[in-house]
Amino acid sequence: MAFHPAEVSARPGDTIVWINRDFVPHTATALDSAWTSPPLAVGQRWQMIAEATTASEYLCAFHPVMEARVSITSSNSTEEVP
């Protein structure tokens, strides 16, 4: 009955995967409703490509005490050319 890790950071374009390793169904649902997984049965997985708008606190729609967070870090691949 918890997300592990409770906080994950990703860069835009990264794939974030949730796997339900619990004994009951769960969802991963953004607090601002920007995204949600379908209900994940035991053993099921769901993945999402991270975008800037993915950054959010999220919870399980069935068990709102389950809270976690996705943070998005910008990539540092761009360098200014003098």
Ligand SMILES: [Cu+2]
């Ligand atoms: Cu749940």
